[in-house]
Amino acid sequence: MSVANSQPRRTRSGSRRDEAARLAVLHAADDLLAEHGFGALTVEAIARRAGVAKQTIYRWWPSKVEILLDTLIEDSGKRLPIPTDKPTAEGIRGYMRAFARFVTRDPAGKVLLALIAEAQHDPATAKLLHERHLGPRREQERDMLARAIDAGAISPGLGADAIDALVGAIVYRALTGSSVPYRLVDALCDDLLGARTG
Amino acid sequence: MSVANSQPRRTRSGSRRDEAARLAVLHAADDLLAEHGFGALTVEAIARRAGVAKQTIYRWWPSKVEILLDTLIEDSGKRLPIPTDKPTAEGIRGYMRAFARFVTRDPAGKVLLALIAEAQHDPATAKLLHERHLGPRREQERDMLARAIDAGAISPGLGADAIDALVGAIVYRALTGSSVPYRLVDALCDDLLGARTG
Amino acid sequence: MSVANSQPRRTRSGSRRDEAARLAVLHAADDLLAEHGFGALTVEAIARRAGVAKQTIYRWWPSKVEILLDTLIEDSGKRLPIPTDKPTAEGIRGYMRAFARFVTRDPAGKVLLALIAEAQHDPATAKLLHERHLGPRREQERDMLARAIDAGAISPGLGADAIDALVGAIVYRALTGSSVPYRLVDALCDDLLGARTG
Amino acid sequence: MSVANSQPRRTRSGSRRDEAARLAVLHAADDLLAEHGFGALTVEAIARRAGVAKQTIYRWWPSKVEILLDTLIEDSGKRLPIPTDKPTAEGIRGYMRAFARFVTRDPAGKVLLALIAEAQHDPATAKLLHERHLGPRREQERDMLARAIDAGAISPGLGADAIDALVGAIVYRALTGSSVPYRLVDALCDDLLGARTG
DNA sequence: AGATAATCGAGACGGTACGTCGGGTCTTTAA
DNA sequence: TTAAAGACCCGACGTACCGTCTCGATTATCT
Numbered sequence: 001m002s003v004a005n006s007q008p009r010r011t012r013s014g015s016r017r018d019e020a021a022r023l024a025v026l027h028a029a030d031d032l033l034a035e036h037g038f039g040a041l042t043v044e045a046i047a048r049r050a051g052v053a054k055q056t057i058y059r060w061w062p063s064k065v066e067i068l069l070d071t072l073i074e075d076s077g078k079r080l081p082i083p084t085d086k087p088t089a090e091g092i093r094g095y096m097r098a099f100a101r102f103v104t105r106d107p108a109g110k111v112l113l114a115l116i117a118e119a120q121h122d123p124a125t126a127k128l129l130h131e132r133h134l135g136p137r138r139e140q141e142r143d144m145l146a147r148a149i150d151a152g153a154i155s156p157g158l159g160a161d162a163i164d165a166l167v168g169a170i171v172y173r174a175l176t177g178s179s180v181p182y183r184l185v186d187a188l189c190d191d192l193l194g195a196r197t198g
Numbered sequence: 199m200s201v202a203n204s205q206p207r208r209t210r211s212g213s214r215r216d217e218a219a220r221l222a223v224l225h226a227a228d229d230l231l232a233e234h235g236f237g238a239l240t241v242e243a244i245a246r247r248a249g250v251a252k253q254t255i256y257r258w259w260p261s262k263v264e265i266l267l268d269t270l271i272e273d274s275g276k277r278l279p280i281p282t283d284k285p286t287a288e289g290i291r292g293y294m295r296a297f298a299r300f301v302t303r304d305p306a307g308k309v310l311l312a313l314i315a316e317a318q319h320d321p322a323t324a325k326l327l328h329e330r331h332l333g334p335r336r337e338q339e340r341d342m343l344a345r346a347i348d349a350g351a352i353s354p355g356l357g358a359d360a361i362d363a364l365v366g367a368i369v370y371r372a373l374t375g376s377s378v379p380y381r382l383v384d385a386l387c388d389d390l391l392g393a394r395t396g
Numbered sequence: 397m398s399v400a401n402s403q404p405r406r407t408r409s410g411s412r413r414d415e416a417a418r419l420a421v422l423h424a425a426d427d428l429l430a431e432h433g434f435g436a437l438t439v440e441a442i443a444r445r446a447g448v449a450k451q452t453i454y455r456w457w458p459s460k461v462e463i464l465l466d467t468l469i470e471d472s473g474k475r476l477p478i479p480t481d482k483p484t485a486e487g488i489r490g491y492m493r494a495f496a497r498f499v500t501r502d503p504a505g506k507v508l509l510a511l512i513a514e515a516q517h518d519p520a521t522a523k524l525l526h527e528r529h530l531g532p533r534r535e536q537e538r539d540m541l542a543r544a545i546d547a548g549a550i551s552p553g554l555g556a557d558a559i560d561a562l563v564g565a566i567v568y569r570a571l572t573g574s575s576v577p578y579r580l581v582d583a584l585c586d587d588l589l590g591a592r593t594g
Numbered sequence: 595m596s597v598a599n600s601q602p603r604r605t606r607s608g609s610r611r612d613e614a615a616r617l618a619v620l621h622a623a624d625d626l627l628a629e630h631g632f633g634a635l636t637v638e639a640i641a642r643r644a645g646v647a648k649q650t651i652y653r654w655w656p657s658k659v660e661i662l663l664d665t666l667i668e669d670s671g672k673r674l675p676i677p678t679d680k681p682t683a684e685g686i687r688g689y690m691r692a693f694a695r696f697v698t699r700d701p702a703g704k705v706l707l708a709l710i711a712e713a714q715h716d717p718a719t720a721k722l723l724h725e726r727h728l729g730p731r732r733e734q735e736r737d738m739l740a741r742a743i744d745a746g747a748i749s750p751g752l753g754a755d756a757i758d759a760l761v762g763a764i765v766y767r768a769l770t771g772s773s774v775p776y777r778l779v780d781a782l783c784d785d786l787l788g789a790r791t792g
Numbered sequence: 793a794g795a796t797a798a799t800c801g802a803g804a805c806g807g808t809a810c811g812t813c814g815g816g817t818c819t820t821t822a823a
Numbered sequence: 824t825t826a827a828a829g830a831c832c833c834g835a836c837g838t839a840c841c842g843t844c845t846c847g848a849t850t851a852t853c854t
Binding site: 211212213214215216219245249250251252253254257 | 795796797798799800801802803
């Protein structure tokens with residue numbers, strides 16, 4: 001071990017991935033979804049809009065769903081962080097409010113809705129969506145809840161499943177084109193979390 | 199002559215609609231959705247499977263979505279009636295249980311999920327789904343709730359919106375491929391309806 | 397064929413083949429070959445030029461080669477008939493002159509050259525070209541020669557193979573972009589047919 | 595794999611052309627043509643087979659046609675020399691026999707046929723083929739004939755054009771997949787050269 | 793009893809997008 | 824400078840469905 005050894009170097013010659021092309025594709029997909037809906041989201045249209053060859057898309061993404069997934073993960077990580085510090089009822093309520101806003105107002109929220117939808121039509125999408133987004137996020141959300149329960153800040157009748165009920169109620173409103181006012185989110189939290197606070 | 203009748207009646211000679219063809223199409227659509235998923239649900243495949251000409255489908259249904267909508271309305275009317283008699287907490291809980299089963303087990307429930315999904319991809323589908331299914335049904339469900347509230351059987355913090363929260367929580371579980379056990383439905387009802395009964 | 401058979405004829409419902417589309421494709425192929433060469437002769441370009449859907453081409457022709465073959469057979473049948481009446485040396489010389497003109501001047505002659513070329517690149521083309529054009533035509537040409545020999549009008553040293561030598565010499569000149577003046581054709585006939593006449 | 599790789603590794607002084615790569619490309623092209631036909635002869639396939647980068651091919655050859663041309667010129671120079679010594683009828687007949695064998699049996703003969711074919715599809719190929727192969731060779735062949743005529747060994751009715759007729763007749767047989775037996779070559783020579791012998 | 797008219801299965805048609813292949817150019821890393 | 828590797832834009836490939844449109848045959852109703 002150690003020593004000045006040269007490992008069977010993976011030489012990796014050749015051009016590296018073009019970051020500009022990668023971003024152009026992600027943005028084009030996002031924009032097309034926002035502007036013309038999922039129906040207009042064809043690989044051909046994305047390529048056209050991004051000024052990129054179709055082959056470049058197929059080289060890096062197995063399907064257009066994975067493009068959306070990439071934007072979703074990047075955006076939701078940035079714009080909808082899961083609170084990790086104070087396990088209070090207010091903290092959770094704040095997160096749910098942010099989630100409600102995300103899913104109804106943020107373009108990335110539309111991406112989430114589109115992916116949930118597409119998952120109904122295609123099992124492969126369902127698998128991907130769970131593995132790369134829904135699963136990990138649910139994990140963290142349940143953690144958040146569990147810590148709040150431990151701290152005695154809340155005592156939901158559903159236990160950690162309360163998070164699904166909250167998220168589900170909000171997502172369903174979004175899916176059916178209804179608004180999700182704070183009043184409604186707060187009432188949901190009150191009912192489902194058994195919170196001490198008002 | 200004259201008189202009696204006033205309308206410039208278009209008498210309509212010729213063959214009337216072929217009921218066998220109509221049913222064949224509905225069943226083919228249902229079967230294809232159940233067996234191979236929404237992705238395989240093309241007009242061409244339906245026609246092939248139903249042993250029917252494409253034109254016959256286009257003559258009677260503006261789109262494949264309306265075929266699904268027809269089967270959904272027919273099936274949900276039969277297999278998931280909204281209780282109209284006794285506005286009790288048990289009645290509502292029973293309905294929600296039935297709904298949970300419908301949406302996770304009944305083929306027609308899959309149709310509902312598929313339509314909710316397709317509505318995200320296509321505004322026209324969204325409009326149709328609301329006008330012909332979601333709207334009317336929500337109306338009746340809210341009635342059911344309102345009567346129960348009036349009768350003092352329940353007192354939900356969300357008011358009539360509680361129905362959306364219940365339905366949403368259940369639908370979301372179904373959309374994400376989770377099961378919806380009775381235990382969960384009951385806990386939801388307890389939390390969201392403020393029911394007197396245990 | 398023959399035999400007055402009366403089978404319950406294949407009813408053949410549905411629209412029949414669109415003759416206008418068929419002609420549009422044949423002409424588009426011809427024109428593209430003449431104007432921009434074989435390299436520009438893509439199925440997509442033919443479809444574009446003919447104002448026809450690609451699928452319509454693939455429905456009726458297994459490959460673009462068969463399109464060319466169709467035009468070649470039709471045109472060569474019309475514009476380069478094989479003399480069937482008088483088996484004289486002059487008759488044969490006249491045919492070879494016409495052939496030389498066909499292969500150097502007539503657009504359909506270019507089609508023949510292109511097909512001979514493509515046959516070098518693709519065995520399937522070679523097979524088709526022989527079966528549908530070269531074979532039958534060679535057959536008739538050899539007949540023509542045989543009858544002239546029988547009639548004592550010519551006495552070629554090569555026998556019926558003389559036709560290949562004549563055709564080959566002319567085709568090769570065309571393939572290499574050389575002209576084929578009558579003088580040359582006549583000299584070839586003189587040498588290869590052993591004709592009595594000057 | 596053909597490439598002889600016994601030579602000392604990489605002549606790293608300055609950066610001259612890599613002879614091994616050059617040969618690898620030529621052999622790969624030859625082999626692919628022989629094994630899978632012109633259709634499989636893509637630059638990408640040649641590069642793959644030769645273990646060479648595409649860019650290396652494009653650096654040294656403007657097109658795949660020039661690769662073939664290089665092999666053809668090299669091989670035909672070696673294996674099908676034009677007799678320069680004795681301008682006799684036998685000499686010419688011998689050459690034509692060798693030519694017939696070359697064009698029907700020798701892999702390099704297939705290259706010639708492929709290039710003649712490709713020349714029909716692409717004017718640039720036609721130009722190259724004439725300038726670098728057909729032209730010079732025809733020049734020498736005509737010389738050969740002229741000297742034989744001067745020597746009184748032959749007296750063709752076509753004059754020096756007789757060479758085109760001979761070559762054309764043979765090439766056409768090869769192009770159409772027919773065999774070219776010596777008997778046929780000899781008869782052609784007899785008829786077209788007006789030879790004293792035979 | 794026709795004549796009329798709407799239905800049906802069949803399938804051709806002009807299109808759009810699919811996912812793949814090869815073309816020829818350019819960039820990166822190594823020798 | 825040359826080479827291997829390979830990403831890139833481009834355009835054609837052959838296929839699947841789309842929604843529209845005839846076609847010929849089959850009912851059912853209305854003179």
